[in-house]
Amino acid sequence: MKRGMWGTIGGVVLGMATVGAPAVAADAPASTVVGSVAVVNDYLFRGLSQTNWKPAVQPGIEYDHASGWYVGAWGSNISWLSDASTDAAHISSSVELDFYTGYRGSFAGDVSYDVGIYEYYYPGSYPTGFTRPYTTEVYGALGYKGVTLKYSHALTNLFGFTGSKHSAYVDLSYNVEFSPGWTLNLHAGRQKVRHVAGASYSDWKVGVTKAFDHGYSVSLGYYDTNAERSVYTNADGHFVGRATGILTLAKAF
Structure with missing residues (x-):
């Protein structure tokens, strides 16, 4: 699962695409379509590997209306579901497709906000009795001068965990340009x-x-978690929450 938001990779790329868009008159804001494609050496979502430390290709596209409303889609190859397959319970899903819509804007000068709903979808076949991994979250975020605090709340079971409705994720991030073209x-x-x-x-x-x-x-990043090995070790015996380095090559359009 994107056991995360298109925010880690795609959001940064879309943000750059928006910043690079041509200026328009203040009284006539333009609606735009922005997107990206990224290649990563490992797809991490909320610190957990979704591809068992193998590369992923991740395209995304978003329509931004002049009013602040937006809608988008994002995708990636995955293996965490098929990695859980057994001879008795076969799972064929190898793709994640995400769909989202929301509204963003700003107030009081430097304070930004973003609210919306996000759907994680995993097409494929699943054995009888298997809790489907499809997940729907609502989210809200506030930002100020590079600092963003985001809260995501699951309206469904969370990524296949039975009985996990109303789970939540809190994300605090800081992104600042410390030299022309370089962002921490x-x-x-x-x-x-x-x-x-x-x-x-x-x-x-x-x-x-x-x-x-x-x-x-x-982009180059170092990621780590304190996830329990007993919960987040896959069928191959690999702990998917271990410390790792991620290299991302991306193109915004």
Whole structure:
């Protein structure tokens, strides 16, 4: 699952695309379509590997209306569901498709806000009795001068955890340009999984992004979690919450 938001990679890229858009008259704001495609050496969502430490390709597109309303879609290859397959219970899903809509704006000068709903969808076949991983979250965020605090609340079971409705994720991030084209990326998050012993955990990140002309960027980040090995070790015996480095190559359009 994007056992995270398109915010970690895609959001940064879309943000750069929006910043790079042509200026328009103040009394005639333009609606825009922005997007990106990224390649990563490992797809992490909320600190957990979704591809068992293998590369992923991640396209995304978003329509931003002049009013502040937006709608978008994002996708990636994954393996965390098929990794859980057994001879007796086969799971075929290998793709994540995300759909979202919301409203963003600002007030009091430098304070920004963003509210919306996000759907994580995993097409494929599942064995009888398997709790589907499809997840719907509502979210709200406030930002001020590079600092963003975001809260996501699950309206459904969370990524296949039975009985986990109303789980929540809190994300605190700080992104600041410290030199022309260079951005420092800091993040700390807390995933609360309701009614599932040992499934709640924290994750964090330190990274840097270098922006180039024509929408290209390169990001390098160090990620880690305190997730329980007994809960987040896959069928191959790999702990998906271990410390790791992620390299991202992206192109905004």
